Amino acid sequence: MLLRQLEYLLVLSRERHFARAAQACYVSQPALSEAIRKLEEEFDVPLVRRGRKYEGLTPEGERIVVWAQRILADRDAMKSEVAALRTGLSGTLRIGSVPTASGAVAQLTAPLCAAHPLVTVEVTADLRAEDVVRQVQGFELDAGITYLHRELPDSVRTIPLYEERYVLLTDAADASAEHATADWPQAARLPLCLLSPAMQGRQVLDEVFAEAGLEVSPRVETDSVAALFAHVRTGRWASIVPHTWLHVFGVPHGMRALPMTGPTHAMPMGLAVAAREPGSVLARALADIARRTDVTAALELVPSGAGHT
Incomplete structure (x- = not known):
C-alpha cells in the first residue's frame, strides 16, 4: 500500500x-x-x-x-517537525473560523508569523461552527476559532480566547442612536439585517431573542459580518454584530454602536486543534501563541477617529 x-x-x-x-x-x-x-x-x-x-x-x-x-496528517506532521529541527518552523498553517470570529484571527496569526518568518498562513473565514470542528477532526484545518458554549468532541482540544458580546449597529440619524445602550425589544422593532439562520452566530441571537420572548424576521440575511456593516451603511437597516468587529472597522462614520443590554449575553470563543500527539507542529506553535496572547484585551481596543460609540 x-x-x-x-x-x-x-x-x-x-x-x-x-x-x-x-x-x-x-x-x-x-x-x-x-x-x-x-x-x-x-x-x-x-x-x-x-x-x-x-x-x-x-x-x-x-x-x-x-x-x-x-495517516497522511501524521506523515505531514512528521515532515514538518523534521524540517523545523533543521531549518526552523516553516510551511503553511491552515486556520478556519466562524464568521463572527474572523476578525480575531489576526490576533494570533500576526505574532505567529513574527516569531516564525518562514511560516505562511491560509485563512478560511465564514465557516459554520460544525464545519470548523469537522475540518479540524478531518485534518483539513490545522486549527479553527469557534464557539465553546457547547461541548465539543474528545478528538478536539480547545483553548479559550475571549467572550463575544453584541452591539446594535445603526445609522447615527436613527432615533435609537440617541441612547447609550440598546435592549433586545428595541432591536426587534428595527428593520434588521442579520447572519443567515444556518450560522451559529445567528442561532445565538435567536436564542437571546427567544429568551426575551421575542421573534425577529430580518429583511436581509447573509453569511458575512462585513456585509452586515455594508447594509447598515445604506441607512436602511440596523444589525446586531459582535463587539470584536469594532476592533477591525471601528464605528464607521455615520453609524452608532450601542451595547446590548437586558439580557446581557456573552459567548465563549476559543481555538480548536486536533487532540492528538504529537500532532501538527504548526498547530502546536499556534496553540502556544494562543495561550500567551491576551486576545480579550486586544479586541477591546477600538480605532480612534472612526466614529462614535
Whole structure:
C-alpha cells in the first residue's frame, strides 16, 4: 500500500467524481482508477461503488478514508517537525473560523508569523461552527476559532480566547442612536439585517431573542459580518454584530454602536486543534501563541477617529 493511493482515495471522496479527482491529483483518470483498484486488492474489499458514474464509497471505503486522513496528517506532521529541527518552523498553517470570529484571527496569526518568518498562513473565514470542528477532526484545518458554549468532541482540544458580546449597529440619524445602550425589544422593532439562520452566530441571537420572548424576521440575511456593516451603511437597516468587529472597522462614520443590554449575553470563543500527539507542529506553535496572547484585551481596543460609540 502506497501513501499516494490513500491520497487518491481521499481526493476522490472529496470531489465525488473520477475526472475531477484525477485533475486535482495531476494524474490521468486511468492512473487514478488503477491506483484505487490496487488499493482494493490490498484490502480485498471494494472501496468504491461503481456504476456508469461514481456512486460513492462503500462502508469499507468510508472507514479507510478516516484512517487515510490520520495517516497522511501524521506523515505531514512528521515532515514538518523534521524540517523545523533543521531549518526552523516553516510551511503553511491552515486556520478556519466562524464568521463572527474572523476578525480575531489576526490576533494570533500576526505574532505567529513574527516569531516564525518562514511560516505562511491560509485563512478560511465564514465557516459554520460544525464545519470548523469537522475540518479540524478531518485534518483539513490545522486549527479553527469557534464557539465553546457547547461541548465539543474528545478528538478536539480547545483553548479559550475571549467572550463575544453584541452591539446594535445603526445609522447615527436613527432615533435609537440617541441612547447609550440598546435592549433586545428595541432591536426587534428595527428593520434588521442579520447572519443567515444556518450560522451559529445567528442561532445565538435567536436564542437571546427567544429568551426575551421575542421573534425577529430580518429583511436581509447573509453569511458575512462585513456585509452586515455594508447594509447598515445604506441607512436602511440596523444589525446586531459582535463587539470584536469594532476592533477591525471601528464605528464607521455615520453609524452608532450601542451595547446590548437586558439580557446581557456573552459567548465563549476559543481555538480548536486536533487532540492528538504529537500532532501538527504548526498547530502546536499556534496553540502556544494562543495561550500567551491576551486576545480579550486586544479586541477591546477600538480605532480612534472612526466614529462614535
